[in-house]
Amino acid sequence: xxxxxxxMLSAIGxxxxxxxxxxxxxxGLIAILTPSHDNPxxxxxAVGAEARAKELGYETLVLVHDDDPNKQSELxxxxxxxxxxxxxxxxxxxxxxxxAVQRAKDAGIPSFLIDREIKESGIAVxxxxxxxxxxxxxxxxxxxxxxxxTGKFAELVGREADTNxxxxxxxxxxxxxxxxxxxxxxxxxxNWSQTEAYEKMxxxxxxxxxxxxxxxxxxxxxxxxxxxxxxxxRTDVIVVGFDGSNDVRDSIKAGGIKATVLQPAYRQAxxxxxxxxxxxxxxxxxxxxxxxxxxxxxxxxxxxxxxxxALAD
Amino acid sequence: MTCRAPHVxxxxxxxxxxxxxxxxxxxxxxxxxxAGSATATPADDAARMARMxxxxxAAKVVPFVAxxxxxxxxxRDAVAGGLDAAGAQHGxxxxxEGSPWNFLVKGQGKVxxxxxxxxxxxxxxxxxxxxxxxxxxQLGPVIKGTSLRDAxxxxxxxxxxxxxEFAKLARALNDEAHKALRLPEGDLTGxxxxxxxxxxLRAKGDALLLVxxxxxxxx
Numbered sequence: 330x331x332x333x334x335x336x337m338l339s340a341i342g343x344x345x346x347x348x349x350x351x352x353x354x355x356x357g358l359i360a361i362l363t364p365s366h367d368n369p370x371x372x373x374x375a376v377g378a379e380a381r382a383k384e385l386g387y388e389t390l391v392l393v394h395d396d397d398p399n400k401q402s403e404l405x406x407x408x409x410x411x412x413x414x415x416x417x418x419x420x421x422x423x424x425x426x427x428x429a430v431q432r433a434k435d436a437g438i439p440s441f442l443i444d445r446e447i448k449e450s451g452i453a454v455x456x457x458x459x460x461x462x463x464x465x466x467x468x469x470x471x472x473x474x475x476x477x478x479t480g481k482f483a484e485l486v487g488r489e490a491d492t493n494x495x496x497x498x499x500x501x502x503x504x505x506x507x508x509x510x511x512x513x514x515x516x517x518x519x520n521w522s523q524t525e526a527y528e529k530m531x532x533x534x535x536x537x538x539x540x541x542x543x544x545x546x547x548x549x550x551x552x553x554x555x556x557x558x559x560x561x562x563r564t565d566v567i568v569v570g571f572d573g574s575n576d577v578r579d580s581i582k583a584g585g586i587k588a589t590v591l592q593p594a595y596r597q598a599x600x601x602x603x604x605x606x607x608x609x610x611x612x613x614x615x616x617x618x619x620x621x622x623x624x625x626x627x628x629x630x631x632x633x634x635x636x637x638x639a640l641a642d
Numbered sequence: 643m644t645c646r647a648p649h650v651x652x653x654x655x656x657x658x659x660x661x662x663x664x665x666x667x668x669x670x671x672x673x674x675x676x677a678g679s680a681t682a683t684p685a686d687d688a689a690r691m692a693r694m695x696x697x698x699x700a701a702k703v704v705p706f707v708a709x710x711x712x713x714x715x716x717x718r719d720a721v722a723g724g725l726d727a728a729g730a731q732h733g734x735x736x737x738x739e740g741s742p743w744n745f746l747v748k749g750q751g752k753v754x755x756x757x758x759x760x761x762x763x764x765x766x767x768x769x770x771x772x773x774x775x776x777x778x779x780q781l782g783p784v785i786k787g788t789s790l791r792d793a794x795x796x797x798x799x800x801x802x803x804x805x806x807e808f809a810k811l812a813r814a815l816n817d818e819a820h821k822a823l824r825l826p827e828g829d830l831t832g833x834x835x836x837x838x839x840x841x842x843l844r845a846k847g848d849a850l851l852l853v854x855x856x857x858x859x860x861x
Contacts, residue, residue, distance in 0.1 A: 450801075496804070499809060507761055507762070596739075617736060619802075620741075
């Protein structure tokens with residue numbers, strides 16, 4: 330809090346030195362709500378959004394809902410009570426979030442969603458999401474290539490309430506299922522969690538010691554699966570993730586996990602703040618509500634250029 | 643009996659109320675494996691989008707492509723001068739940052755190589771007469787990408803429930819494109835075809851991978 334107060338003071342200083350009449354404070358408060366920062370993906374979102382918001386003269390309130398819709402609902406109340414000008418949100422469930430976003434809208438606070446959609450349009454101002462279908466197809470094509478188009482594999486799926494779990498699985502299968510020699514022997518949800526993925530991978534390995542590959546709905550589950558495979562001495566198994574985290578980048582560089590798919594999470598969060606800023610100032614973002622951002626395949630060829638969910642040119 | 647009936651009814655209503663209350667809440671069973679595997683996609687999404695694709699393909703998509711298509715040679719020249727400039731002039735894409743350019747093109751070419759046996763069947767055509775294949779016509783049934791959906795300006799992501807639905811639409815449109823094809827018998831190598839369709843370019847040097855809406859042999 331001390332830091333943001335100091336920043337606000339300096340923003341006031343800037344505003345005053347710019348001699349803007351009547352502008353006695355910064356642009357106002359932007360609330361940034363994401364799942365737990367334990368996953369570096371969500372941390373990158375929060376950091377990206379916060380940095381851009383401060384650059385644009387806003388005070389920020391960074392909160393985590395831990396993928397709990399009830400907690401998210403309370404955080405919305407907090408943001409509303411604090412008089413936030415806008416909410417940047419990576420949400421806790423496509424169905425459960427609709428009511429919270431509507432409540433903020435009714436209170437005059439626009440929401441700008443990143444990463445995950447909600448199942449209604451016309452309530453949030455922007456929904457900027459990675460093109461998960463395109464990204465998953467990229468990952469699946471690489472996975473099939475690495476597998477030599479044949480062999481038994483397992484799939485780790487994300488949290489069911491999250492649309493991204495379904496869309497990635499769908500993208501994977503639209504490619505993989507075209508190859509009759511590719512045989513899925515296990516498909517389990519590990520709820521995006523590294524520890525759950527570790528446990529699920531151990532069980533899958535016991536039941537299917539012959540598996541040759543694992544395709545995972547995100548990088549934290551890929552890391553969990555890889556740790557279990559390493560512990561079992563099965564570093565021959567091909568693992569492909571999704572997100573483009575620094576952890577998986579390092580694993581790729583060390584010859585562990587073979588590939589992942591980068592979601593431009595950092596830029597996405599910044600873009601949401603920019604659209605919030607434009608909306609607050611002009612009443613429109615100039616964009617469709619729902620926007621897709623393409624993903625990029627990361628493997629040994631380009632892993633070195635990856636840093637905090639952004640690819641250097 | 644008659645005087646007891648209201649009590650019985652009341653009891654039934656009381657009994658039902660919590661039940662119906664439970665039904666409204668759409669929580670998945672926490673930790674259930676079935677929930678995890680059911681994640682893939684609700685089966686009816688694919689069916690619904692297949693119906694939509696069937697309704698719009700011949701009625702809207704094919705005429706839209708025919709109306710908007712630019713000559714492949716025109717596009718090639720434009721892309722040589724820069725992809726974004728070519729896109730601004732001839733391309734279709736949502737305004738959102740990080741979307742690739744999609745193009746609707748038409749032209750003719752001679753079959754350099756025909757693969758009609760694979761599930762990802764394709765014709766490699768030479769459209770500029772140098773003897774080298776420069777455009778690949780995807781025949782399917784496996785057709786990659788979402789070019790057709792993304793080039794059709796009237797199909798807007800915001801109008802769809804989520805990415806799953808939107809993805810199924812792209813897949814269903816590709817399926818329609820495949821189903822509409824009528825290829826002549828025999829070896830197609832060396833024969834000449836006229837085409838219309840959609841393609842996506844992410845970078846200037848990308849291979850031209852066409853999803854056809856029209857494909858017919860020309861004498």
